[in-house]
Amino acid sequence: xxxxxxxxxxxxxxxxxxxxxxxxxxxxxxxxxxxxxxxxxxxxxxxxxxxxxxxxxxxxxxxxxxxxxxxxxxxxxxxxxxxxxxxxxxxxxxxxxxxxxxxxxxxxxxxxxxxxxxxxxxxxxxxxxxxxxxxxxxxxxxxxxxxxxxxxxxxxxxxxxxxxxxxxxxxxxxxxxxxxxxxxxxxxxxxxxxxxxxxxxxxxxxxxxxxxxxxxxxxxxxxxxxxxxxxxxxxxxxxxxxxxxxxxxxxxxxxxxxxxxxxxxxxxxxxxxxxxxxxxxxxxxxxxxxxxxxxxxxxxxxxxxxxxxxxxxxxxxxxxxxxxxxxxxxxxxxxxxxxxxxxxxxxxxxxxxxxxxxxxxxxxxxxxxxxxxxxxxxxxxxxxxxxxxxxxxxxxxxxxxxxxxxxxxxxxxxxxxxxxxxxxxxxxxx
Numbered sequence: 001x002x003x004x005x006x007x008x009x010x011x012x013x014x015x016x017x018x019x020x021x022x023x024x025x026x027x028x029x030x031x032x033x034x035x036x037x038x039x040x041x042x043x044x045x046x047x048x049x050x051x052x053x054x055x056x057x058x059x060x061x062x063x064x065x066x067x068x069x070x071x072x073x074x075x076x077x078x079x080x081x082x083x084x085x086x087x088x089x090x091x092x093x094x095x096x097x098x099x100x101x102x103x104x105x106x107x108x109x110x111x112x113x114x115x116x117x118x119x120x121x122x123x124x125x126x127x128x129x130x131x132x133x134x135x136x137x138x139x140x141x142x143x144x145x146x147x148x149x150x151x152x153x154x155x156x157x158x159x160x161x162x163x164x165x166x167x168x169x170x171x172x173x174x175x176x177x178x179x180x181x182x183x184x185x186x187x188x189x190x191x192x193x194x195x196x197x198x199x200x201x202x203x204x205x206x207x208x209x210x211x212x213x214x215x216x217x218x219x220x221x222x223x224x225x226x227x228x229x230x231x232x233x234x235x236x237x238x239x240x241x242x243x244x245x246x247x248x249x250x251x252x253x254x255x256x257x258x259x260x261x262x263x264x265x266x267x268x269x270x271x272x273x274x275x276x277x278x279x280x281x282x283x284x285x286x287x288x289x290x291x292x293x294x295x296x297x298x299x300x301x302x303x304x305x306x307x308x309x310x311x312x313x314x315x316x317x318x319x320x321x322x323x324x325x326x327x328x329x330x331x332x333x334x335x336x337x338x339x340x341x342x343x344x345x346x347x348x349x350x351x352x353x354x355x356x357x358x359x360x361x362x363x364x365x366x367x368x369x370x371x372x373x374x375x376x377x378x379x380x381x382x383x384x385x386x387x388x389x390x391x392x393x394x395x396x397x398x399x400x401x402x403x404x405x406x407x408x409x410x411x412x413x414x415x416x417x418x419x420x421x422x423x424x425x426x427x428x429x430x
Contacts, residue, residue, distance in 0.1 A: 031306030126224030129232030
């Protein structure tokens, strides 16, 4: 059969019953659009959120801190982590790397000029020092975290959660302009060392240092402003009298998750407090699993309802068409040819439904992005862009449309092809 002949057959068979076709198309488009959205969210959780959590909480990592105790409203530490203790941690059996963190032992402020503000914005600053290896995975390409030469801005990695705190709290409540990640990276500001807004400064020991944001980190172990450890050590020597190197915490990487358990026991023997990153990973993983199961259950329910609705519509249409199929079979049409014609009809309807569903989903994502664009762009804790539709959304639209349209039509045509033409003619008169 030629293409023109097939189009004529399609016009008579399908378009001759527009009510049934439109009802089926409506059910398919509505259900496929909602299902594709759920598939997109599931893919985002599985392929973007989960890997990010696994990166932040590697199972072989141990968080080591000085032991402490709570006394009424105070948290008291019974010791500290010194360079000697770092050496002992690095030499433990099963340890492959250690990542110490140092804190500023002097008051400091950050002062930045923001767009739309006449005066500079000032805030207390929490400054921490780490090695380049600890932030290397999140350092943008082409950026350097090495101590700068004299006269150059100090490189700073800022906590993405600090950016969220500003955008979702300070900026919102004070009607200040919000800052996107792109706008934050590369921005220069002043660090006022030795100064404080709460009266802890020493006027004779205050100086300003120019700093530049080279990247953002989502690591929950890195909060505030992160500078190279050598830079912070020099500041501590300058502002803290009699300072000796000490560290607030150490991230210890073991050879494997099993080795981490053995290393943890060794660290406890040194009188230090430990927390396994695997415990946080398990907690967040369980929350993600619950969300995925809920979305999966809703997706299955929607597809089941859609399949029932489409199947009933196709069944009613097939009963009306069995007589015409009987005439075509009596005139010499082979069962295989009938099934091919019906499959082509289903693919055409599925293709049109896919285009409509994709257009609706894309328009909805664009509209939602325009409505929430500022909030999403300034919310740093989202990995990736949840409103960017990819292969999961559009691929599921095509696959689900074919399954919901072509499969019921093919089953109806297959059932009719197994019946003798005379019996088909006897079922219903034209």
